[in-house]
Amino acid sequence: MRANTWAGRNKVKVRDVPDPKILNERDAIVRITSTAICGSDLHLLDGYVPTMQDGDVMGHEFMGEVIEVGRGVDPGRLRVGDRVVVPFPIACGACGACAAELFSCCENSNPNAGLGEKMFGHPVAGMFGYSRLTGGFAGGQAQYARVPFADVGPLKIESDLTDEQVLFLSDILPTGYMGADLCDIQSTDVVAVWGAGPVGQFAMDSARVLGAAKVIAIDKEPYRLQMAERAGYTPVNFEEVDVRSRLLELTGGRGPDKCIDAVGMEASHGSAHVHAYDRVKQAVRSETERPHALRQAILSCRSGGIVSVIGVYGGFLDKFPVGAWMNRALTLRTGQCHVQRYMKPLLQRIERGEIDPTRVITHTLPLDQAERGFEIFKNKQDHCEKVVLKP
Amino acid sequence: MTQLAIREAVKARQDEIQRRGRGLGWMSLGLGMAQLAAPDAVRRISGVDDSPTSRMVVPLVGARELAHAAGLLTSRRKSIWAWTRVLGDAMDLASLGVAIAHRAGRRRRRLVGVTGAVVGITVVDLLTAVQATRAKRIGTVRGLREGGSMELTATTTIRKPPPKVYEFWRDLGNLPTFMTHLEEVRTTGDRTSHWSASPVFGKNVEWDAEIVDEAPGEKIAWRSTGNADVPNTGTVRFGPAPDGVSTEVHVVLSYDIPGGALGKAVARYFGEEPHQQLDDDLRRLKQVMETGQVVRSDGAPWGKRARKEFPQRPAQPLSDAELAKGADA
Numbered sequence: 001m002r003a004n005t006w007a008g009r010n011k012v013k014v015r016d017v018p019d020p021k022i023l024n025e026r027d028a029i030v031r032i033t034s035t036a037i038c039g040s041d042l043h044l045l046d047g048y049v050p051t052m053q054d055g056d057v058m059g060h061e062f063m064g065e066v067i068e069v070g071r072g073v074d075p076g077r078l079r080v081g082d083r084v085v086v087p088f089p090i091a092c093g094a095c096g097a098c099a100a101e102l103f104s105c106c107e108n109s110n111p112n113a114g115l116g117e118k119m120f121g122h123p124v125a126g127m128f129g130y131s132r133l134t135g136g137f138a139g140g141q142a143q144y145a146r147v148p149f150a151d152v153g154p155l156k157i158e159s160d161l162t163d164e165q166v167l168f169l170s171d172i173l174p175t176g177y178m179g180a181d182l183c184d185i186q187s188t189d190v191v192a193v194w195g196a197g198p199v200g201q202f203a204m205d206s207a208r209v210l211g212a213a214k215v216i217a218i219d220k221e222p223y224r225l226q227m228a229e230r231a232g233y234t235p236v237n238f239e240e241v242d243v244r245s246r247l248l249e250l251t252g253g254r255g256p257d258k259c260i261d262a263v264g265m266e267a268s269h270g271s272a273h274v275h276a277y278d279r280v281k282q283a284v285r286s287e288t289e290r291p292h293a294l295r296q297a298i299l300s301c302r303s304g305g306i307v308s309v310i311g312v313y314g315g316f317l318d319k320f321p322v323g324a325w326m327n328r329a330l331t332l333r334t335g336q337c338h339v340q341r342y343m344k345p346l347l348q349r350i351e352r353g354e355i356d357p358t359r360v361i362t363h364t365l366p367l368d369q370a371e372r373g374f375e376i377f378k379n380k381q382d383h384c385e386k387v388v389l390k391p
Numbered sequence: 392m393t394q395l396a397i398r399e400a401v402k403a404r405q406d407e408i409q410r411r412g413r414g415l416g417w418m419s420l421g422l423g424m425a426q427l428a429a430p431d432a433v434r435r436i437s438g439v440d441d442s443p444t445s446r447m448v449v450p451l452v453g454a455r456e457l458a459h460a461a462g463l464l465t466s467r468r469k470s471i472w473a474w475t476r477v478l479g480d481a482m483d484l485a486s487l488g489v490a491i492a493h494r495a496g497r498r499r500r501r502l503v504g505v506t507g508a509v510v511g512i513t514v515v516d517l518l519t520a521v522q523a524t525r526a527k528r529i530g531t532v533r534g535l536r537e538g539g540s541m542e543l544t545a546t547t548t549i550r551k552p553p554p555k556v557y558e559f560w561r562d563l564g565n566l567p568t569f570m571t572h573l574e575e576v577r578t579t580g581d582r583t584s585h586w587s588a589s590p591v592f593g594k595n596v597e598w599d600a601e602i603v604d605e606a607p608g609e610k611i612a613w614r615s616t617g618n619a620d621v622p623n624t625g626t627v628r629f630g631p632a633p634d635g636v637s638t639e640v641h642v643v644l645s646y647d648i649p650g651g652a653l654g655k656a657v658a659r660y661f662g663e664e665p666h667q668q669l670d671d672d673l674r675r676l677k678q679v680m681e682t683g684q685v686v687r688s689d690g691a692p693w694g695k696r697a698r699k700e701f702p703q704r705p706a707q708p709l710s711d712a713e714l715a716k717g718a719d720a
Contacts, residue, residue, distance in 0.1 A: 003707065020708035023687040053690070055705030072683060094681040096550050096637060108678045111691040112703075114671055126688060129706065136690020136706045146708065148686065 002391065003142035004370035006056045009047035012374050014367065017057060020138065020146035025072025028150030030086060034163035035062040035140050037373050037387045038171060039197050040264070040312045044131065045374060048265060048282075049314055051115065051132035059389075060088035060128040061170040062140030063163060069150060077151035084154035086147050087339035088171045090126035090137065093152035097125075104336035109149065110135040119315075124336065141370055143391040155343040164388065165350055168202070168357040172386075174342035176202025176262065179310035181342075182333040183258035185210040190251050192216040192300065194293040195262035196224035196235075198360045198386045199310060203260045204233050205355050212258075216250060218243060218293075220268060223383040231359065238269075247300050255302035263293035264311025281318070289317035298324050298332075309334035360386040367391040408469055408523045415476060415519060416463030418512075419456045426453025438501030439490055448486065455479055470523035477520050480513040541661070542645040545669040549680050553629040553638040554608040556680060560627055561611060569675035569685065571668065571695050572660060583616075593656035596620050621657060622647040640676070644669060 001020075007013040020029055038061055043049050063085040069078060078084070090110075091103035098106055106125035110116055113123035116133050126148070129139015138145065147154060157166050176199045185191060191207040193200050196219035204215045217228035218236045225235035236246050247256055269275035269292040278290040297307050298321045307330055325332060349355050362385040365373050373387040426433050430449040431440065439445040459479060462472035487506045491499060549556050559565050563584050567573040574589040579599070588596040598619035604612040604626075614624040628641045648654045661668055675685045675695055685694040690706040704713075 005705075005707065017707040018710040018713075020689075021714055023689075023692055023709075024684050026683070053703065053705050055707055056690070057705075057707045092678075092682045092686075094550060095677070096548065096634070099550065108682050108686060111686050111688045113674055114667055117670075126686070132690055132703060132706070136688045136703055138689040138706045138708055146689070148688075149682070 001143040002367055003057045003138075004059060004367065004389075005054075006044060006052050006058055007054055010045060012045060012058060012371055014370050017055075017138075017142070020144050022068065022070045023146065024148055025070040026149050026151055027070045028066050028073060028078060028147045028154070029068040030062070030064040030084065030145050030147055030154075031067045032062050032064040032140055032143060032145060032391045034064070034167045035059050035142075035367070035389045035391065036167060036170075036172075037061075037141070037370070037377050037389065039199060040130075041374070042378050043265060043312060043314070045378065046266065049131045049133070050119075053132070056129065056131070056136075057138035057140075057142050058129045059139035059141030060130055061167065061172065062086055062128075062145060063157075063167050063170060064145075066150070066154075067144075072151075074151045078154060078156070082154075083157045085157060085166050085169045085343070086128070086140065086145070087153045087155070087169075087174075087343060088127055088130075089153075089336060089339055090128070090135070090148050091152055091340055092149050098152075101338055101341045102335075103153075103338040103340040105338075112136060127336075141367065141389060143367070153340055155347065157347075159351060161350065162358075164358045164361060166347065166357075167388065168198075168360075169339075169343050169346055169350075171337065171339065172199045172360075173202050173346055173355070173357050174339045175199050175310050175337040176204075177206040177342050177346060178335070178337045179203040179260040179262060179308050180206035180210050180212075182308040182335075183207070183210075183260065183306045185212050185258060187211045188213055189257040190214045190216065190254075191258045191260065192218060192236075192247060192256035192297070193233075193260045193262055194218045194267075194297055195264075195311060196221070196228045197262065200260075200262035201228060201231070201360050201385075202355075202357070203262050203310065204228060204231065207258075207260075208232070209349065209354050214250075216247065216256065221380055224385060227360070227385060243296055244300050251302070255300050255305070257302055257305050259297040259301045259305065259307045261293045261297050261307065261309045261311045265289040265291070265313050267292040267294075267311075289313050289315065291317040291320070295319065295321055298330060301328075301330055303328040304330070306331045306333060308332075310337065312336075361388055363387045365389055404522075408519065409467065411519050412463050412469030412473060412523065415473065415516065416460050419460035419463060419476070423453045423456030423460055426450060426456065436501065437490075437505045438494065438498035441494075441498065442490070445490075452479075452483065470520060473516060473520035473523050476516040477513065480509060480516055483509050484513065540645060540647050541665060542643065543666055543669045544641070544643045545666065545673050546639065546641045547673040547677050548632050548637050548639050549677050550637045551680050552636065553631055556638045556640060557608045557611070557629045559680060560629075560676075561605075561607075569679055569695060570672045584613075586615075588621075591656075591660045592621070593653050596653065598623075620653055621649060640673065642669065642673065 002014055003017045004012055004014050041058055044052055066080050066082045089104040091098050091106040092108040095107035104125050109126035110123050112132050112135050116123035119133055126135030126137055128137050180203050185207055189212045191212040193203045196217045207215045215233040216236055217225055217233045218238055219225050220237055220239040225237055229235045267290045282290055301307050367389045370389055376382050376384045377387050426449050433449050434440040434445050459476050491502045563576040563578055566576050572588055572592050574587045577585045579585050582602040584600050586598055586600055598615045599617050600613050600615050602613045610628045612626040615622050623646045625644045630639045632639050648657050678686050687694055689708055690703040692709060
């Protein structure tokens with residue numbers, strides 16, 4: 001089959017690889033009808049996630065049709081012919097973490113748990129196409145994928161919604177939603193979202209449907225801010241204004257009640273010397289993150305507020321404003337998205353028309369043009385927000 | 392002593408050696424600084440202030456002391472650095488001997504005094520070096536090449552009640568499904584069994600074992616019997632976790648590693664981090680108990696053969712040829 005693979009730092013390559021086969025009894029094979037490039041794929045592309053290997057099939061946002069199931073798959077849950085969206089964390093459904101609905105921390109799905117344990121203290125779940133730290137599973141930017149624990153994760157789509165309407169249930173919509181969900185949003189809350197990429201846009205939509213009084217979008221790309229503004233959110237361009245003063249102005253001096261970091265480890269900073277400081281430290285690997293968004297969110301949040309982090313971090317950072325966090329009684333909440341927890345309720349919101357995930361799609365390309373897709377997405381060319389690939 | 396007490400005693404001894412090594416390091420630092428900063432004072436106290444050679448030698452000895460200090464204070468390998476101190480002491484004593492032979496009176500008395508002090512330090516250095524070398528043999532896998540005993544502990548929590556997990560383990564034939572170093576365990580009697588190691592332990596390693604203590608649902612203890620190549624004992628305890636549904640599994644395995652080729656193979660298998668193997672074994676036990684199978688990925692498709700996992704193959708589907716060889720081949 002054709003698959004988009006990692007070919008070294010800053011390089012992806014579509015090539016021929018073997019078709020996937022059943023390896024475990026509860027596997028299914030899915031023929032992929034739609035897949036997407038995620039912002040977190042860029043961390044892999046840029047080489048900031050260790051343990052990638054030449055030839056790794058990338059991609060963790062995909063959906064398609066079940067063409068084969070292992071003999072351990074409960075036919076009551078999944079059959080050949082089912083149309084499914086596949087959540088990016090692989091979860092067994094049986095361990096303590098899954099029982100607590102912490103699916104992205106599944107204790108069984110990562111065969112390289114020992115590696116993750118060294119890096120993170122405790123292992124994390126297996127994930128599709130996301131390095132050896134998360135198990136070394138082939139991803140979904142391909143024609144077919146093997147889906148482990150197929151009777152647990154995949155969500156059957158039985159209505160006639162289009163692929164584009166439901167594809168993002170695999171990752172970015174639940175991820176954005178979890179960012180808002182972790183904020184315990186009240187009707188009086190002003191919610192600020194750092195990052196107006198696809199996850200940020202969905203965090204804003206989610207803050208809106210969860211009843212926030214006002215939603216603010218912080219980014220530097222005018223076209224992304226316009227996209228947020230068109231959806232009804234207040235744009236703040238950090239290259240044009242001082243974010244903290246602007247947020248104070250927009251909140252009567254209180255600061256946002258809830259802050260969401262939808263940026264993660266490769267943030268840009270409006271102030272050149274601060275950016276350079278972290279860029280250099282990251283380049284020489286003396287910190288692995290460029291955490292401007294997180295620092296700014298903590299400093300901006302009102303006392304007693306909640307900062308929720310859904311942007312991806314991988315290692316260590318410095319200049320963490322621990323004083324602000326501690327003295328102002330902030331709550332920090334975070335996690336890789338427990339997608340399985342949110343898929344069904346979000347599907348219902350899509351069916352009811354409360355959220356329109358298609359609004360972030362700017363490009364649809366054939367899988368064979370994945371390399372171009374990565375290039376325009378990474379460099380924000382052609383007003384690129386979200387690339388969908390068709391195998 | 393219980394196994395736990397032995398382990399703690401070994402650890403206490405290693406801590407003590409680290410502490411003493413650091414002490415020697417600080418002493419080297421002090422001596423070295425003095426010799427470099429105030430060589431003339433050192434020469435006067437030692438009674439060698441009449442020799443032009445000593446003007447050159449004292450700072451050199453000082454520099455050497457700083458090298459000892461750097462090694463002893465920064466490295467955990469205290470044995471090597473303690474031996475370098477012993478070597479330095481020998482050099483110092485030799486020079487002092489020559490100096491004494493050429494002097495008389497007040498200077499000679501001073502030299503004898505200094506020599507006495509150096510002899511005292513040499514005794515401490517020698518003791519530390521010998522003990523550090525011995526402790527290294529006991530405490531690390533490197534030492535296993537020469538034989539020795541090794542104890543491994545690991546623990547996990549499984550979301551099944553203790554009787555279920557106990558029952559699975561008590562059927563000893565199940566052990567090879569998650570323990571890499573086992574090929575087969577065959578039950579030969581009510582409490583006796585025959586075990587064969589997988590090739591990771593070297594070829595044709597087999598032994599008989601018997602259960603020496605058990606409490607249904609709580610505990611199984613066994614030991615090898617007869618003339619086992621690698622005499623070993625094991626204990627597993629199953630206790631209820633606070634959540635009321637899960638089992639905490641605590642395993643202690645201990646091996647008498649023989650010398651020779653077999654010992655080397657065993658040491659190679661356990662590698663630099665022997666605990667990792669048992670941790671991975673228990674992770675697979677958890678996978679089997681909770682999900683029915685050992686989980687495989689495209690990058691790591693070999694199931695229980697964790698030693699084969701690094702470096703891993705690319706995270707792309709296996710070819711027919713690879714699959715035909717068998718993911719477990």
